[in-house]
Amino acid sequence: MNDSFTTKHSKTMPVSRFIFFSSKRRSTDAFNLLKRCHPSRRVQTCNYSKSSGYSNGKTRIHPVIPVETRAPRSWGAYVIPAAILGFAGLAAFVHYNDERRAILKGQGSKSGGNTVRGPTIGGPFTLIDTKNQIVTEQDFHGKWVLLYFGYTSSPDVGPEQVRIIAKAVDILESKYHNEILPVFVTIDPQRDTAAQLRAYLREFDSRILGLTGPVSAIRQMAQEYRIFFKKIEEEGDDYLVESSHNMYLLNPKLEVARCFGVEYNAEELSEAITKELRSTPS
Amino acid sequence: MALEAYASRNADTVHADVLSEARQACYKARDAFYACLEKESNKTPTEIASVGLLYPSDCKGSRADFVKHCRASWVKHFDRQYCRNQRVQRLLDDKDSRRGPLTLPQPYTFKPPS
Numbered sequence: 001m002n003d004s005f006t007t008k009h010s011k012t013m014p015v016s017r018f019i020f021f022s023s024k025r026r027s028t029d030a031f032n033l034l035k036r037c038h039p040s041r042r043v044q045t046c047n048y049s050k051s052s053g054y055s056n057g058k059t060r061i062h063p064v065i066p067v068e069t070r071a072p073r074s075w076g077a078y079v080i081p082a083a084i085l086g087f088a089g090l091a092a093f094v095h096y097n098d099e100r101r102a103i104l105k106g107q108g109s110k111s112g113g114n115t116v117r118g119p120t121i122g123g124p125f126t127l128i129d130t131k132n133q134i135v136t137e138q139d140f141h142g143k144w145v146l147l148y149f150g151y152t153s154s155p156d157v158g159p160e161q162v163r164i165i166a167k168a169v170d171i172l173e174s175k176y177h178n179e180i181l182p183v184f185v186t187i188d189p190q191r192d193t194a195a196q197l198r199a200y201l202r203e204f205d206s207r208i209l210g211l212t213g214p215v216s217a218i219r220q221m222a223q224e225y226r227i228f229f230k231k232i233e234e235e236g237d238d239y240l241v242e243s244s245h246n247m248y249l250l251n252p253k254l255e256v257a258r259c260f261g262v263e264y265n266a267e268e269l270s271e272a273i274t275k276e277l278r279s280t281p282s
Numbered sequence: 283m284a285l286e287a288y289a290s291r292n293a294d295t296v297h298a299d300v301l302s303e304a305r306q307a308c309y310k311a312r313d314a315f316y317a318c319l320e321k322e323s324n325k326t327p328t329e330i331a332s333v334g335l336l337y338p339s340d341c342k343g344s345r346a347d348f349v350k351h352c353r354a355s356w357v358k359h360f361d362r363q364y365c366r367n368q369r370v371q372r373l374l375d376d377k378d379s380r381r382g383p384l385t386l387p388q389p390y391t392f393k394p395p396s
Contacts, residue, residue, distance in 0.1 A: 200301060
């Protein structure tokens with residue numbers, strides 16, 4: 001009986017001490033206390049049961065039960081303050097983080113928020129145009145460029161997109177008086193030679209600049225511009241190229257301003273381009 | 283440099299079957315073939331086209347025309363597209379014929395038992 005009292009005492013003492021400390025320290029202290037209590041309790045019970053094991057069984061059973069029923073309660077008493085502390089710590093951390101990241105009103109980022117927020121698309125490239133001259137990205141400096149990655153052997157989507165580009169350039173020039181350079185980069189350099197590109201693009205618009213090159217250069221440019229392309233249905237020399245049909249609008253600083261998918265027709269495209277041209281003061 | 287080598291190597295081969303004229307001819311043949319399919323849709327399809335499309339033997343002529351004017355990969359592409367559209371159409375049509383307009387139970391006023 002005496003021992004049971006002492007065990008109870010040793011439980012309540014650490015608990016009260018813990019609550020006293022809880023306002024200042026973290027829950028690690030509680031866990032240390034908890035850890036310290038456990039072995040001591042185990043030692044106590046071990047010793048106790050061992051020592052009284054030789055006496056009659058009644059006295060052995062009797063103290064075991066109170067210890068067990070007491071165990072969950074004290075364990076629970078440790079957990080709740082620990083949880084509260086942990087939650088308070090987390091809230092403090094989140095609040096601190098918010099304050100650190102806060103952008104005061106009126107001082108937002110200088111890019112206005114609707115330009116490219118994702119990975120920086122674009123990069124240097126060196127390709128050949130339809131006149132077999134080398135073209136690099138420096139040639140696009142200072143001009144607005146509408147960049148399309150396609151291939152001449154596309155059954156329906158490719159020609160449709162190029163037609164839309166040609167028409168949009170026409171609308172831009174006639175209605176909005178904006179100059180823009182359309183560029184068609186082939187993702188099928190194996191079959192699309194410079195002559196092929198010339199013959200193909202001539203039927204749409206003579207202003208479209210066609211670019212091709214060795215496979216490695218094309219692949220590097222496609223990687224920089226995040227273009228996916230893959231040969232499918234390959235039967236020797238006859239294959240289709242699956243690609244993400246995206247048109248990129250590059251501003252004169254060679255940054256990607258916008259990206260257009262296949263859902264844009266010529267009028268919408270020209271309108272959107274004009275909006276971009278007007279919104280950027282460069 | 284690699285670029286000059288590339289430029290000099292594949293100089294002048296122009297695949298004319300993807301230029302505008304050939305494309306238009308291909309589209310025309312394709313439309314003719316699919317129109318034939320539509321027209322003869324009540325006949326059982328016996329011939330194999332490609333990628334799982336079947337067509338009745340009456341359309342053999344337009345099929346030969348189609349295959350002649352278009353590249354093989356284009357033929358497969360158009361066939362696949364046609365199958366996809368057919369499936370969507372079938373879904374839309376079936377829904378109408380199988381179930382009529384759903385009749386919801388008429389709202390009734392609950393009369394408290396009194």
